[in-house]
Amino acid sequence: MPTLRELQLDFAAQVYDNEARGVDTRLRANGLTGARRLQVYRNNHVSSLTEALRAVYPVLHRLVGEEFFAHLATHYVRAHPSRCGDLHEFGAQAPELVAAFPGLEALPYVRDVASLEWSYHEVFHAAEHAPLDVARLASIAPPRYGELKFSMHPASRLLESRYPVLRIWMANQPDDGGDGVVDLHSGGNRLLVIRRALEVEFELLDRGDHAFLSALRAGKDFTTASDAASAVQSDFDVGAALRDFVARQVVVDFAL
Amino acid sequence: MFTNTGGCSISTANCNVTAQREASSLKPLRAGIGLRAEHYLDVIEQRPPVGWLEVHSENYFGAGGRPLHYLDRIRADYPVSLHGVGLSLGSTDPLSETHLRNLKALVQRCEPMLISEHLAWASVAGRHFNDLLPLPYHAEALQHMVERIGQVQDYLQRPILIENLSSYLEYSASDIPEWEFLTELAKRSGCGILLDVNNVYVSARNHGFDAQDYLRGVAPHLVGEIHLAGHTVKTFADGELLIDTHDQRVSAAVWSLYRDAARRFVNVPVLIEWDAQLPALEVLVNEAQQAQTILSETDAHVA
Numbered sequence: 001m002p003t004l005r006e007l008q009l010d011f012a013a014q015v016y017d018n019e020a021r022g023v024d025t026r027l028r029a030n031g032l033t034g035a036r037r038l039q040v041y042r043n044n045h046v047s048s049l050t051e052a053l054r055a056v057y058p059v060l061h062r063l064v065g066e067e068f069f070a071h072l073a074t075h076y077v078r079a080h081p082s083r084c085g086d087l088h089e090f091g092a093q094a095p096e097l098v099a100a101f102p103g104l105e106a107l108p109y110v111r112d113v114a115s116l117e118w119s120y121h122e123v124f125h126a127a128e129h130a131p132l133d134v135a136r137l138a139s140i141a142p143p144r145y146g147e148l149k150f151s152m153h154p155a156s157r158l159l160e161s162r163y164p165v166l167r168i169w170m171a172n173q174p175d176d177g178g179d180g181v182v183d184l185h186s187g188g189n190r191l192l193v194i195r196r197a198l199e200v201e202f203e204l205l206d207r208g209d210h211a212f213l214s215a216l217r218a219g220k221d222f223t224t225a226s227d228a229a230s231a232v233q234s235d236f237d238v239g240a241a242l243r244d245f246v247a248r249q250v251v252v253d254f255a256l
Numbered sequence: 257m258f259t260n261t262g263g264c265s266i267s268t269a270n271c272n273v274t275a276q277r278e279a280s281s282l283k284p285l286r287a288g289i290g291l292r293a294e295h296y297l298d299v300i301e302q303r304p305p306v307g308w309l310e311v312h313s314e315n316y317f318g319a320g321g322r323p324l325h326y327l328d329r330i331r332a333d334y335p336v337s338l339h340g341v342g343l344s345l346g347s348t349d350p351l352s353e354t355h356l357r358n359l360k361a362l363v364q365r366c367e368p369m370l371i372s373e374h375l376a377w378a379s380v381a382g383r384h385f386n387d388l389l390p391l392p393y394h395a396e397a398l399q400h401m402v403e404r405i406g407q408v409q410d411y412l413q414r415p416i417l418i419e420n421l422s423s424y425l426e427y428s429a430s431d432i433p434e435w436e437f438l439t440e441l442a443k444r445s446g447c448g449i450l451l452d453v454n455n456v457y458v459s460a461r462n463h464g465f466d467a468q469d470y471l472r473g474v475a476p477h478l479v480g481e482i483h484l485a486g487h488t489v490k491t492f493a494d495g496e497l498l499i500d501t502h503d504q505r506v507s508a509a510v511w512s513l514y515r516d517a518a519r520r521f522v523n524v525p526v527l528i529e530w531d532a533q534l535p536a537l538e539v540l541v542n543e544a545q546q547a548q549t550i551l552s553e554t555d556a557h558v559a
Contacts, residue, residue, distance in 0.1 A: 001429050004396050005348040008380040016385060028426040030464060031495040037425040040497065045385050052386075082384040085342025085355050086314035090386075125318030155320065198322045 002026075015042050016081075049077045049090070056091045056121045059172040060098065060114050063107060072101065088125055092118060109168060109184065112161035116169055119157035119193040123200050126155035129252045137254065144256060146223035150216050150242070151253045155195035158205075158213055162188040166202055194250060208233030212241055216251065283555075287548035288337075289540040290529045296326040298537040300333075306544045308335040308369060310527050314342045316366075317358040327366060337370040337481070337527075338362060344384065345404050345418075346377035346391045356411050363412055370481055370525070372417040372450045373408070375401070375438060392427035393437040398444075405445040417480045418442070419450035422458040422487070422500030434459070435473030448480035451521065453514045454506065454529075458487050458498040467513055471520055479521040484514055484547060485529040503532035506543060514547065518554040526551055 002010065010021035015038050024034030050073035054061050061069045080093045095118060098104055099111035140148065159165070166189050167182045190210040192203040205213070208229040215225035226238040245251040285307030291299065299309070309330060316323050330336070343355055363371060376388040391397045401418075409415055420438060432440070442449050451474060460467040486504035490497050506514075506528070514526070528543040 001394075004392070004400055005380075007392065007427070007429075008348055008377060011389070012380050012383065012385070016383070026428050028428050028430075028463075030426070032492060032497065033494060034425070036492060036494065037497075040424045040499070041387060041389065045387055048386060082386050083382060084384055085344055085352060085378060085386070086317040086358070087342075087386065088318055123321075125321050125323070127319035128321075195321060198325055 014038060016045060046074055046077055049073065049082065052087045053091050053094065057094060057114060057117050059117055059169055060094070060110060062172045063110060063113065063168075064104070068103065071103075072098070075101075091121070094118065109161070109163035109165060112159070112163055112165045113168055115161075116159055116165050116191070116193070119159055120200050123155045123157055123193050123195050126195065129153050129155070129249075131249050132246045132252050132254065134246070140256065146221060148222045148254050148256055149219060150222065150225075150251045151255070152213060152217055153194060153249055153252045156250060157193045158210065158217060159191040159193060160188070160210065161191075165189050166191060166204065169202075192250065196249075206233065208236035209241060212236070212238070213245070213250070283552075285548055286523060286525045286551050287544040288335075288525060288527045289544050290339075290527060290531070291330065291336075292531065292534055293323065293326075294534050295537045295540075296322075296330070299330055300326070302537065303333060304537060304541045306334070306541060307548075308337060308525065308527075310337040310339050310529075313338040313340040313359055313362055313371075316362050317355075324365075331366045335369040336366050337372065337525075338366070338368040339419075340371070340373040341388070342378065342384070342386060343373050343408070344376075344378040345373050345408070346375065346389075346397070346401055347379045348377075348400070349379055349382065351404065351407055356408065360412055363414070370417055370450075371412065371414060372419055372481065373405075374419050374421055375434075375441070376421050388421045390421065390423040390425065390427070393430040393432040393434055398432070398437060398440055401441055402444045405441065405447050409446065415446055415448060417448040417450040419452050419483065420455050420459070421452070422455040422462075422498070424462060424497055424499070426463050433465070433469075433473065435470045439474055439478065442478045449474060449478045450481040450483060451479045451517065451524075452483035452485070453517050454483065454485045454487055454510050455500060457507075457510050457513050458500050461498045468516065471513075471517055474521075476521050479524050482514070482517060482521060482524050482526040483529055484510060484526060484543070501532060502529050505539075506546075511546070511550075515550055515554070518550050519557070523551065523555045 010023050013019040014021040014023045024038055027034040027037060050070060053073045053076060054069065064072065076094060076097055079097065082090050095111050095114040098114050104110055163184060164182060164186050170176055171178055171180050171182050190205040192205050194201055211232045212225050212229035215228040229236040229238060242251065285305065288306050288308035288310060291309040291311050311327065316327055340359065374388050375391065377391060378385050378387055378389055405418065418438065418441060420434060438449055441447065456467050456470045460470065484506045485502045486506055488499045488501040490499050526547045528540055528547060530540055
């Protein structure tokens, strides 16, 4: 008799990798064939994880259609198996998968749309954070300002696309009343995805703000972030930008 | 309708009967419903007459946002139980420390009335299948489960309940009936049993055992919670299987089996589970009221 470990390894190989391990012959004969019984578990696995992906990627689902999404999800489950008993992290690799997925060549924007949906998902579940402690900031000696490393709210993400991904996302919401037509050449988006109260919101950023926040996100100090913003937007007012981001709780903490 | 401040109320169906009894005989409702995200606002606004709510623990493992916000608000009005679906208790991989840590944090946050997990495994060699897979029922598996439940209970510093699952296969290596396996598990690990009456019915039909043998095989004092749910009959060329789909009302046969269970497992909290094709909250509450009526009748009969 195989050990419990051996049984579980054989079961996984046969049910989820389609390898013949004889598990079907180690089941009690009782009506249905062993293969049929194992197939129930094989199907359940794919359908429940497809459902999990559909919940995170409703716009991708709508863009590619039910049949193609199921095909995509089956491939995803094999290429990026779940590693965890809770599914919060499951689906993270969908943007890279769709970026080079056969059959999606005509939809060059799907990777960025998927990135937007994954950002939404992460922001939806991310931690709360108190506003930046302005009194603590005031206690810092001005000569050291340039060394400060500011951090963004945990429930915020940045996204840059050469496609109008926000318009594509909005046009594919169930309650969108528009005609669903998006001009793909209407320009790209730089986006801040952020949760305010309980709602996930999108804000369009200009070049300077996006460069500034991207630098903060990358762990750069205030001077480096300011320079990055000024390099792409000559009239960038870093003092005003920082005050605005602190007031709107985009920037919520700092370290020296 | 009588309502007290503890979130317990007397259902409309029982109103006349209860009104004739002494006030001292009022009992908190024991029937609850599974809480799903689609019903957060309805539960907060309607305060439905159910005794408690149950959530899937893993849905609240995120760091913040809407799920935890609504769980906190609803917990202020109702007792809540935590039902785990992803711990993979029966796996031969080590238990996930991250999973246990998340579960413990959630337990500390919402002080659940009950914590439950499944008699199942779901992962091996680092891969997770996010399903409830049956174990063989033999001495090695029993010893393994006793140790694993011990680890969880030591970590949480609380006893947990273990639920029987719907299964679609039986291993030839099994030499103990499931109900004996569960009973022995409870005796040796100190856990309680979450008896899913729908799962008893589904597995009995799928494997050809007598559901009454199952009920008779479980000692009443071990059962801390009962589950009821809807299932689907799936027909194949070579026969049929009942599938535990949680997408419809409790079947007449399962209600009947629950009547038997309620006579044996007296006044045990009972829960309506519904996970797919979720209906309006009223439908779940109505199902819970049916369960409450049966529970109250059997409780009164025994008293």
